[in-house]
Amino acid sequence: SLTTIPIPAADLVAAKTGALLFTFYHYDSPTTITYKINGNTHVAAWPFPDTQGFTARTISLPVPLTDLVMGVNQIQIFGEKGIVVSNVSISLQGAGGIVAPKL
Numbered sequence: 001s002l003t004t005i006p007i008p009a010a011d012l013v014a015a016k017t018g019a020l021l022f023t024f025y026h027y028d029s030p031t032t033i034t035y036k037i038n039g040n041t042h043v044a045a046w047p048f049p050d051t052q053g054f055t056a057r058t059i060s061l062p063v064p065l066t067d068l069v070m071g072v073n074q075i076q077i078f079g080e081k082g083i084v085v086s087n088v089s090i091s092l093q094g095a096g097g098i099v100a101p102k103l
Helices: 009-014
Strands: 017-026 032-037 040-045 055-063 074-079 083-093
Touching: 009 083, 017 032, 017 074, 032 055, 040 055, 055 083, 074 083
Parallel strands: none
Antiparallel strands: 017 055, 017 083, 032 040, 032 074
């Protein structure tokens, strides 16, 4: 279990979608990855084409904006087989606005 840095209300309002980003390491690959955001449970099937063990991987999983709250958010990540998790963050796509390219 871990917590995020506080999310400002304006960022939640501006966001179009959310994602949970993290790196993990596994010995035996799990068939699913379960993640909880503020008590809301989501399960993702193993998304990689191989199941090679002793491998570090990076993943982005969808987070409904309705799961997020202004301020600190609670996150839990686990598999039915052990995984070691690091570099966890919540990404709010669109919250920073859109910058027009310079031509």
